[in-house]
């Protein structure tokens with residue numbers, strides 16, 4: 001079952017350039033930075049109430065974020081992540097409803113969360129992540 005929106009993923013060319021905007025212009029605090037080799041990205045997380053912003057900078061030209069930035073040179077909202085109490089069940093439900101899955105099985109994403117993505121061609125253009133924090137397993 002989906003519990004809430006966990007985070008919004010935002011593609012940026014450079015964390016070092018984008019993080020000061022969120023800190024200085026919006027007054028948010030960067031809580032956490034982490035490199036996620038499986039996705040070829042560096043991330044920076046900001047808490048906005050219960051929802052987080054996940055800034056994503058590509059670390060490799062083959063990164064999905066690098067490809068996104070080719071199409072959207074200014075960067076922008078890349079994905080929406082829903083927090084579920086069970087990613088596998090959530091994937092089965094989506095697949096049963098005819099949604100194309102990018103990941104048949106959840107994998108370990110940033111902050112030690114189990115994550116999986118639904119294909120934007122099946123989700124009306126919104127790349128959708130389902131995630132579950134390890135503590136709730």
Ligand code: ZN
Nearest residue numbers: 009054081129
């Ligand atoms: Zn994400």
